[in-house]
Amino acid sequence: MKAQKFNYSSLKELKADLKELDFELPLSENTKILNEELKINNRLIPNRIAIHPMEGADAEADGTPSELTKRRYKRFANGGAGLIWLEAIAVDKAGRANESQLYLKQENLAQFKDLIKLIKNESEVDPYTVAQLTHSGRFGENNIIAFNDQELDPVSIAENDFHIITDEELDQLQLDYLKAAELAAEAGFDAVDIKSCHRYLLSSLLAAYDRKGKYGGTYENRTRFLKETIMKVKNKVDIDLAVRLNIYDAIPGGWATDQDGNPDLAEAAKLLKELEELGVKLINVTASTPYLKPHVNRPYDNGGYQPPEHPLLGVKRLLELTKFTKENLNQTLVIGTGFSWLRQYGANAAAGMVAADWTDLAGFGRQAFAYPDFARDILQKGEMDSTKVCISCSKCAELKAAKKKAGCVIRDREIYLPIYRELQQEKELNNLSAASS
Template sequence: MAKFSRFNYKTVDELREKIAELNLDIELTSDLSPLARRVKIGGYELPNSLAINPMEGCDGTEGGSPSDLTIRRYKRFAAGGAGLLWFEATAVVPEGRANPRQLYINRDNVSAFKEMLDIARQEGREAMGAGHRPLCILQLTHSGRYSKPYGQPRPVIAFHDPYLDSRAGVSPEQAPITDEELEQLQDSYVEAAILAREAGFNGVDIKACHHYLLSELLAGHTRTGKYGGDFHNRTRFLLETITKVRARVGEDFIIAVRLNAYDAHPYPYGWGVDSQDFTRPDLTEPIRLVHLLKENGVALVSISAGNPYYIRTEVTRPFDTPVRGAGLPDEHPLESVARLFNITRAIQEAEPELAVMGSGYSWLRQFFGQAAAANIARGAVTLAGAGRLAFAYPDFARDLLTRGHLDERKVCIACSRCTQIMRDGGRTGCVIRDAEVYLPIYKSVSNAS
């Protein structure tokens, strides 16, 4: 590992030199034409190969509906021109919400989701032209051990984890969710998917990342019963849920999965990790699962890694400045970026006909496009997703496609303030580039904490 250092590259050549010095497999290209490639997913054709990662704003209403601030965010994303809008984590049951303002789709508010989607699509057409039709996916979730539906921890666990239990408010006496309760939860995913289709989304994401409930089940080596133990049992819930959803929504509705391919968490409590050294990925099982996902009709997989609630948060989001109270990583952020790129490439190469979306690009700032285009051109990924960059610079895709470069005055600076707002219980966005809205929120929740 190389010594941690913040971003300080003025030119792409300077960045290339550092990549070479660290001997990392990150390619950069001046040919950005791959970003404009149209992508076929299911029965849909995306207008380009750029995407918005599911970035939660923690700004829904008490009943789980989108608020004016939620709608504002998706209007900005839609006007930005990305070919795929991946709408943020939306709980399938109220007790599975990660915070009191997390979205929660239900029969009483499906019309509010439809209104948000209609407004966003109209905004996109006005900004990009009548023919602009981004794919719109709604992420469905249960927050598991990170559930805080009323502002205080109400964890739901798949198994006890000595590294995470105390941090999430799990007592030694708490019983894991039962097999019967999991079977009932599958019905909630089905109902949420039906409502998402009714609202007009093109598909849903059965979220299985970042150690939320479905992600944790994949690592359930120590769990007993039909949803724990061997690979077949640990993947059973996800695959059964996909099958049940497909049976109710039809073949033309896209089913996607945002998948942790590497937990960076000690075995036997982590997934995709070397059993002898959890700091090393072992993608044997994740690749095996991706094959099964494709066989079961999943058309789109978004690859992530790590646990943003635990140590080594740089595995998920390479940064310059950590959240309050956290230390600096024992690696250079470019090593964190390269890990995400390499994991994603291994998945894409294992299933070259599957649409695979990658992350980890935001730390590269104005050189996002050069890395994204290179990865697409070399077959390492189908779509490049922007997370924190989209908070800061929602029209990044339009600028890349029409101007051929990003404005370094508008990019994300990896300062972690958007994450800090969430940790402090506030509504989140970019404190630096969208300061009129989010700087007052940041100050108020920081003072309160």
């Protein structure tokens, strides 16, 4: 299928292209099933719509939520989603992606408590909240890596400007995750995500086939950090456990990936079952890394990086990975990924997939940036407004990659269009400088 931008004016047209892809995606014109609640331990998730962790890169220098951070979560809370999975929160200073990433510590615990109170007070549905705990690894300012990687080194670290984290440092990092989980529980979060995706540090360890020591080589060693950290939190902290997980890396020789970059999901299926046995209550589905293959985890139409495939193929891949994840779990809830590119029809795909038992909840990321009250429209009106939806232009991703404050340049232009224009001007100046040197 030839690559093209979204151009569907009806479900009938979308179904025709899905048929061409031989993809039997369940689409439902009745979205009422998304209003159903879910029980998780003694807590209710009030509906089947989730907001994915979307980094705004706008924290204060010490990692405290800024006024712009609070504005974003106030808008999400007002929007009516039943679950809000907050953006990446660093567990230590060395693991921050940049100086504008959230960082939870004892000194700013009160401000995180206030953020959770704001979300709860602004929402009519009392959303379930997840804290995404992270270490940015090779994509952080300190260039900390688990091993040298011929695919990722060229796009993430400078030659001889990196640190291969030691086993002893990883042992200590487990304790940093535990401390962050304790603080998250005190702040009022319902769950913590031991983030293992997009080839940040923990995700990278899953692919550490050539690393020596107890955190590399065998399957047991490569999954050791994730599982031991989960056990530490489970044994010490009264909070639900979640994982945003790369189901596969889509990088040759990566996690659950063959040498050609195709999925080889036997280890992924095994890990999913083990995470459920360890007590993980939520799995949030994703794949690959936006730093190398953004079209895999975020199908889109435009941008400096040209997708090598029709975006609908990317949607198909993510939704099939969601179905695979659901099929390999019994009790753990699954949050599906891949709906935003479908614009207003993402609601129909979400409802159809929940009804067909392909997923338990539908997660929307970029859509929430562009259209923060999308969930309310689905739940109350049965559909999304086509004039408000994300147009998958990738400008929010460009801002985040450039370590700028990130949001929707199109739908929230008063704040983010000037920042985007500033970025474009910087790029032009850099190009001129490079041309004259």
